[in-house]
Amino acid sequence: MNKRVTIEMPDEMMKLVEEYAAEAGAAPDAYVRDVIGQHLEDLHDIALAEAAMERLRKGEDQVISSEEFWRGMDD
Template sequence: MNKRVTIEMPDEMLKLVEGYAAEKGAAPDAYMLEVIEQHLEDLHDIALAEAAMERIRTGEDQIISSEEFWRGMDD
């Protein structure tokens, strides 16, 4: 189920959104939904990367060379 959300933004920002949306051939609201979705995906990717780095720092995971990786694929 979708919910409608209203935001207030400065006129200059709205003009930018409208301009970028027009470049993509999209309505401003559809463009903003795409921008928000992309940002949320980016935040998720960052969280996964930070978790991976923490596992490396704690020794739970280790880094291997590509040579070692591919060597294991021959088995």
């Protein structure tokens, strides 16, 4: 199910949305939806990276060299 969201933005921001959407060959609403979706994916990736760094700091995970990694693939 989809939900409708209405937002206010400065005229200059809307102008940029319209320009970038036109360059991408998309309607402004589809462009904004895509931009928000990409940002949410980026936030998810950042959270995963931060969790991985925390595991490294705590010693729960370790970094290995590419040689060690590929050597393990021979098994």
